Amino acid sequence: MFLSEWINDIENDSVYRNWPAGVQELLRATFPGVIRQIRHNLFNLVLFLDPLREESVELVKLAELFYKHKIPLRIGFVFVVNTEEEIDGFSDAGVGFFRLLNYIADEYDLSQALMSMVSLYNQVEGGETLSVDTISAYLKRKFPKASAQRILGVESEYDDKRRDGALFYKRSGLxxxxxxxxxxxxxxxxxxxxxxxETLILQRIMDTTTTFQRAVFMVQHVCMETLSRFIFNLPNRTLCICGRLKPHYVVFPL
Structure with missing residues (x-):
């Protein structure tokens, strides 16, 4: 078992409640290039990131862009950080980043955690990486009543599953x-x-939509459960992530 946070859940989040839910929506005529907004988690993107690497900055901002523009894409993060059992978030920026996000997600919500990631990275100059000073200053400015020691310190209350991300990534061979x-x-x-x-993911969504349309067209009484089984049986499947607050990874053989 391994914890990875989904930032959004298209099937259950209120922001998507006005989207149609019927699988037959896949066959509705649209203009070429239009991405159908259907209230199901048909398209999923999971990012494995080291929060201190420069490449992570733009990838987090891209995820926020997808979320902000209501692209029908469920987005998850797996952060690979220091795995030492006793580590201080005041001295290790990756650990501090992880604990701060856990605090925001637990005490507020996951969408605010995503916005906070973007805000943190917006303070990082080009060519630089996230620092403990940036994290501490952000925490003090945005959450002045919060205890920095309780959040970032060695005995942090927001350290759950920190080591699991790196351990799973190491075993995955990704x-x-x-x-x-x-x-x-x-x-x-x-x-x-x-x-x-950005262009590649949008194209993948459209290409995969075509595959789903074919499945719906070929099966007269298709339902979302049937379509989900179809997705998971597609070739070259290596990992499938299920659930939101306590998701698990199912490994499929190649």
Missing amino acids: GSLPVALFNGVPLSPDEMDPEEL
Whole structure:
């Protein structure tokens, strides 16, 4: 079992409540290039990131862009940080980042955690990395009544599952960070350029929509459960992430 936070849940979040839920919506005529907004988690993007690497900055901002513009894409993060059992978030920026986000997600909500990630990275100058000073200053400014020691310190209350991200990543054999999975399929290193990734993900959504449309058209009484099984049985599936607050990873053989 391994915890990864989904930032959004298209099936249940109120922001998507006005979207149609019927699987037959996949067959509704639209203009070419239009992405259908259907209230199901048909398209999933998981980003494995080291929060201190420069590439993570633009990838987090891209995820926020997808979320802000209501692209029908469920977005999850796996942060790979220091795995030492006793570590101070005041001295390790990656650990401090992880604990701060856990605090915001637990005490507020996941969407605010995403916005906070973007705000933190907006304070990082080009060519630099996130620092403990930036994290501490952000915490003090945005949450002045919060105890920095309780959040970032060695005995932090917001350290749950910190080591699991790195351990799972190490066992997965996914390759060097950053890594992205679209519907369980890893993107190649050449596809991870943030300047190209937005177009690539949107194209993947449209291409996968065509595959789903074919499945719906061929099966007269298709339902979302049937379509989900179809998705998970597609070739080249390596990882499937299920659930939100306590998701688990199911590993499929190649």
